[in-house]
Amino acid sequence: MASYKDVLVTGGAGFIGRNMIAGMVRDGYTITALDNYKIGGKEFVDDEIRKEVNWVEGDSRDYSLIAKLTKGVDGVIHLAAPSSFLMYEEDPTDGASVTTQGFLNILEAVRRNDVGKLVYASTSAVYEGNPVPYTEEMTLAPPDLKALSKKWNEEAARQYSDRYGITAVGLRPFSVYGHDEFSKGGYANVISLFVWAALSGQTPVLWGNGQQTRDFIYVTDAGRAFQLALEADLKTDEFNVGTGLETTFNRTLDLIGSELGVDLTPRYVPTPIAIYAERLWADTRKAENILGFHPSVTVEEGIRRVIASAKEARDRWPELGTRQMYFETLPS
Numbered sequence: 001m002a003s004y005k006d007v008l009v010t011g012g013a014g015f016i017g018r019n020m021i022a023g024m025v026r027d028g029y030t031i032t033a034l035d036n037y038k039i040g041g042k043e044f045v046d047d048e049i050r051k052e053v054n055w056v057e058g059d060s061r062d063y064s065l066i067a068k069l070t071k072g073v074d075g076v077i078h079l080a081a082p083s084s085f086l087m088y089e090e091d092p093t094d095g096a097s098v099t100t101q102g103f104l105n106i107l108e109a110v111r112r113n114d115v116g117k118l119v120y121a122s123t124s125a126v127y128e129g130n131p132v133p134y135t136e137e138m139t140l141a142p143p144d145l146k147a148l149s150k151k152w153n154e155e156a157a158r159q160y161s162d163r164y165g166i167t168a169v170g171l172r173p174f175s176v177y178g179h180d181e182f183s184k185g186g187y188a189n190v191i192s193l194f195v196w197a198a199l200s201g202q203t204p205v206l207w208g209n210g211q212q213t214r215d216f217i218y219v220t221d222a223g224r225a226f227q228l229a230l231e232a233d234l235k236t237d238e239f240n241v242g243t244g245l246e247t248t249f250n251r252t253l254d255l256i257g258s259e260l261g262v263d264l265t266p267r268y269v270p271t272p273i274a275i276y277a278e279r280l281w282a283d284t285r286k287a288e289n290i291l292g293f294h295p296s297v298t299v300e301e302g303i304r305r306v307i308a309s310a311k312e313a314r315d316r317w318p319e320l321g322t323r324q325m326y327f328e329t330l331p332s
């Protein structure tokens with residue numbers, strides 16, 4: 001930690017960012033958080049953490065801003081990018097431009113300002129088309145724009161590392177879920193969507209037969225992985241961030257239903273999109289062995305936390321009800 005004390009976090013008001021920052025502030029880091037507040041917001045950050053962070057509103061595509069913010073920092077954690085494939089489907093040019101141009105700005109500023117370490121968010125979606133479990137050595141040929149843009153990030157990072165000697169570590173989070181995902185609305189993880197649907201008395205809608213799986217990783221564990229990657233003595237590399245366990249969508253509904261004491265028998269509908277991952281499952285050995293990363297929250301415990309915070313937030317965010325429209329259309 002000593003050598004990376006002052007850190008710029010892009011996308012810092014987002015779901016992973018704000019949970020990661022909370023841990024880092026408690027561990028003594030000085031954090032500047034850049035966000036355009038398109039999805040995330042400072043209001044989702046606890047008061048005692050919020051006042052410790054230097055918040056900057058701006059866009060990662062603004063090079064002069066990025067150059068200014070990276071001056072004198074020890075490390076950068078770059079998270080600012082659309083987090084759902086649906087965002088790329090809805091606005092492909094914006095999605096790809098934030099993911100590629102924003103990242104190039106970061107690489108260039110890290111190089112020019114001699115920043116010691118860059119850790120950035122790639123995605124498990126880069127593996128699409130491969131058999132599970134996904135291992136870091138697999139050949140990547142992503143079939144959609146989100147994953148392709150993230151793969152481009154990884155290749156650009158490698159090129160900057162080879163040509164200019166920067167250290168850039170890419171993390172590939174799997175299905176990140178957790179207690180305070182309200183800022184993502186209909187783009188939230190299925191676990192949040194199912195819990196909100198259940199609490200609203202709705203019948204969950206499942207694409208396919210519900211046997212599709214995800215490697216669900218709790219948000220504080222995912223945030224911890226980014227911090228570990230910053231702290232570890234690493235060369236440019238890529239790591240999976242998952243639990244090494246698959247859970248079916250049917251099983252998540254069983255867990256939510258039994259926790260709430262309700263029957264959540266879903267309505268099954270044909271999968272409405274052409275490119276859809278049936279299984280997402282991380283081989284976690286590399287992250288365990290090199291980063292020392294061991295997730296601590298089981299899916300059972302994580303679901304209990306999501307339910308607890310959703311019950312509390314129903315009063316704090318009455319507009320949650322207006323998001324119910326997504327449950328019928330976006331359970332991905």
Ligand SMILES: NC(=O)c1ccc[n+]([C@@H]2O[C@H](COP(=O)([O-])OP(=O)(O)OC[C@H]3O[C@@H](n4cnc5c(N)ncnc54)[C@H](O)[C@@H]3O)[C@@H](O)[C@H]2O)c1
Pocket residue numbers: 010011012013014015016017034035036037038039040041058059060061078079080081082083084098102121122123124172173174175176177183184
């Ligand atoms: N959540 C997941 O399951 C998951 C899985 C794999 C990868 N990731 C990646 O992790 C990162 C963080 O994801 P998240 O779940 O916290 O998403 P999020 O949407 O909650 O956070 C991203 C934040 O970046 C901000 N942002 C977006 N574009 C920006 C721009 N041009 N300039 C400045 N800020 C901008 C948003 O306002 C938001 O607060 C993303 O890069 C995402 O692709 C997430």
